[in-house]
Amino acid sequence: MTTLIRENDFIQSIADSLQFISYYHPVDYIKALGHAYELEESEAAKDAIAQILTNSRMCAEGHRPICQDTGIVVVFVKVGMNCRFDSQKSLEHLVNEGVRQAYTNPLNPLRSSILSDPAGARKNTRDNTPAVVHVSLVPGNEVSVDIAAKGGGSENKSKFVMLNPSDSVVDWVIKTVPTMGSGWCPPGMLGIGIGGSAEKAMILAKEALMEPIDMAELKQRGPKSRVEELRIEIYDKVNALGIGAQGLGGLSTVLDVKILDYPTHAASLPVAMIPNCAATRHIHFTLTGEGPALFTPPSLTDWPKVTWSPSPNSRHVNLDHISAAEVQSWKPGDTLLLSGKLLTGRDAAHQRIQQLLNQGQPLPEGLDFTGRFIYYVGPVDPVGDEVVGPAGPTTATRMDKFTHMMLSQTGLLGMIGKAERGPVAIEAIRQHRSVSLIAVGGAAYLVAKAIRASRVVAFPELGMEAIYEFTVENMPVTVAVDSLGESIHHLGPKKWQSKIGTIPVVSV
Template identity: 55%
Template sequence: MSTLTIAANDIIDSIADALQFVSHHHPVDFIEALKRAYARETKAPARAALQQLLINSRQSAFAQRPVCQDTGVAHVYFRVGMDVRISAPDEPCTPSFQTMANRATARAYCFPQNKLRASMIEDPLGARRDTHDNTPAVVHVELVEGQTFEVTVAAKGGGGDVKARYAMLNPSDSIADWVISQIPTMGAGWCPPGAIGIGVGGSPEQAMFLAKRAVLNPIDIEELIARDPSNPTEALRLELYERINELGIGAQGLGGDTTVLDVKVESLPSHAALKPVAILPNCAATRFIKFTLDGKGPAQFEPTPMSVWDDIPDTLPNTGGRRVSLDGITKEEIATWQAGDTLLVSGRILTARDAAHKRMADTLARNEPLPVDLTGRTLFYVGPVDPVGDEVVGPAGPTTSTRMDKFMPQLMGECGLLVTIGKAERTPIAMDAIKAAGGAYLMTTGGAAYLVSKSIRSAKLLAYEDLGMEAIYEFEVVDMPVVVAVDASGTTVYRHFHLVEA
């Protein structure tokens, strides 16, 4: 029987090019689904968020810069025929699939013209050090008959994975009812709208794998609606699509008509007494591509035709938002903001996220002064991509604010912090701190990082340089679009979630 020979270097080149490509190019079916959601959205805040996502998608593709500052963990799915041979004549031994994926990931994430954010850490139980090249990749290998060599490359952001849900249901339990019960607990940190993957059956770890793989299927819910379901899997997809959108969570959790663009379901046989079910969402920074190698060289990726963004503006139009200076902001002015208001904020703001917050808390516990004065300041939860060319900062969208909630009483109550900017809902401990301080929480659109970065005019490193993208910076921003998500009275725009303490 003949054997298909594929060069290891072609595999590495293809994966590296794919990771670069998906960093700035959404799949076409995802763009089209976003456009449909935007066209039918009836709620103004959600419609504005959808427009920002579409503008960001267009700008990122044109500039070839990341759609989101969380450029994701590299996932590589190999589907390899048993009659395929990997050739590496210049190496002492043929590299493993993990080695090839790691080499490609390091090359892609350190590419000088479009350097991507390194988010992977090693020693997770200890020092939690950044690996600096986003390795290792997550690798799955499926061996099949024949000469197949198919690869799926995805960059999966943390916002979607952190919202994963799993349960072992009884065989008679309703999968749909359980999924619907979980959606309001997931919050908005996964940056809806996106697709949701459902994995059913197999063993516990297989169910989660199925859910993650399911979101890599094409968006085709409109076709399913048009022809009606033909089997139980399609019936479950359609039921969940309708019921989830009826919850009214909407884009970015702001309340709206579209929360999911599609529901994908994959299943496997399982033990008769078991019904494992997993949920895993794909966020508004949907990034994946599939390709096949035939031994004739690396894969080629054609840019998305710009016509797919027809009728989408090049830049953010005048939203009519109220212009606000954050320099010297007072509690009296903040008190005039109401939840749901659209603002265009300018001025000097600080940045900090998980690691910086932990270090500040440890400093305060030792009764030592912080490296920055938070009195009357605004803090943006962000870990930007490194700048390239003439950029002052790379794509710089918000991270999920909830992770910082436990620090809010101290930073607002004792250190004088007044305003925070991030994405998604806040838990009661944070909302109580905001109300007690007479401050506010502002949200900016998650998944629109390149668009947000356009409002940042300067970036100055202030503290914790060793934390890399988690260091404390001072940004000067001009007309950054935000929505008042929690106002000084404690009123929030996030009314569709079951909030819990951080």
């Protein structure tokens, strides 16, 4: 029997699924993260997880994006060979139309992050198309879809290696995870693909991330295959690294490790590893010819009873009346609540500034960084009475190569982003007695609630990468690198790696 899949049903299912996952975390992730919160002993990591959980529930209630980076869309479509589409358009075209409708939905617009001409002009396509689509024909009379919106911070940490057949996959993973830093916003998952060819291993790793979290059940019943043994071994050893939530040091770096494998050449052992972040977004649906897919919202009771509030030890900082001496008094791990005005800027804006300075030209009228902080962010467009949409931090490490320029030539006082700073940036921070702060990645809606006003200051043509001025009130941040060049992302994991060996093991 042939199943007819209507064009509009397929497009609507793609659009509805992307809206759904923009504000609903998978329930298995929420429950696993809630359990990690209960077990966490690191105060900094526990605070970060509390922000992520609080943000998640806020997004579920408000139907707004979990993260300002609403991702690149990746779709795995398995088409039953007894199915027929009532369309003359390609499957990729239908997927992209669904993406377009989802990302331009006026009730919940999602950030357009996709750029055409990636090695040249890098022009934003404005509707987040095209998606990355993987299609396979399978027996049957239904269409099965796994869809994800993959954030750039975690996607950028993807790794691949061609090992020798006698090499250890576990050793490579444990050696490689620390090199990924914390820009992928742990705690999350690791998807690992083993075998096939180079490109097959990468696809396996991405597809593995679509599977549900079941590490607790796996450890309880015990492994039944070599792949399951590897999953448990890698899970335990990665968490023993002490990287922790947001790289601050702690007990939970990964909530699960997913592995898919495929036969490979006798001379080869391809291994790919792709992390999923704290804003993990994916869902599965099936079309049987009976209309578009339906998505059932989770119950709010699925969220743990965790509500983040600032630490009573947090310092209140007035950004409009801040001195270098005050900045230089901060230490790694200090928690701050920022109020006042700050500027934003990320990759494209920094490149524009660099071009102007190199050409001896002034910055745009009204743009002055003297004595101010810059927040690395590309916000979602606002809706209703919002002054800005979800506006969590982007990875600060990408701005490392611009740090000396900004500190030495613009009068910038400090920076806010997520993740660690590399040695070049840390040296510039130390030299200029500056500071680098972090906000929690995966808490974008929570952070946005601290933003009271927003206006574009420069480069409006860059869209979400324009420079804004935000007025904030009690915006929560943590000191990542102090004026002496000491980094919490070095100190925290080192401390917790040494402590984990003395902490009694608690089963997940």
